[in-house]
Amino acid sequence: MLGAFVILGLMLYVGVLVLYFIGGITVFGTLMSAVDISGGNTNPDDVVAMFASPAFFIPLAVLYVALLIYQGFWQYAWAGIPSLAAKTDPRTGGMHDAAEAF
Numbered sequence: 001m002l003g004a005f006v007i008l009g010l011m012l013y014v015g016v017l018v019l020y021f022i023g024g025i026t027v028f029g030t031l032m033s034a035v036d037i038s039g040g041n042t043n044p045d046d047v048v049a050m051f052a053s054p055a056f057f058i059p060l061a062v063l064y065v066a067l068l069i070y071q072g073f074w075q076y077a078w079a080g081i082p083s084l085a086a087k088t089d090p091r092t093g094g095m096h097d098a099a100e101a102f
Helices: 002-034 044-051 054-088 095-101
Strands: none
Touching: 002 054, 044 054
């Protein structure tokens, strides 16, 4: 059972890294396209306006929803292993003793 948790943990870690990488590239691209920093004299009002624009918040909101869906999926995945083990373990009685336990 420990091996299953290790595999799921690695899958979770890789998935989170991928989602954060995609989100980071998206936000970085939005920042670089909205503010011209090549001249060295960036107007702070332009930066604040960029953070308040829908072009910045929409990709961020999509990333947030994707992370919430991903986290919800993994809540079920993590709970599946122990529930299957508890249901099928012959040392605890299996399904026919569930009424006595609960």
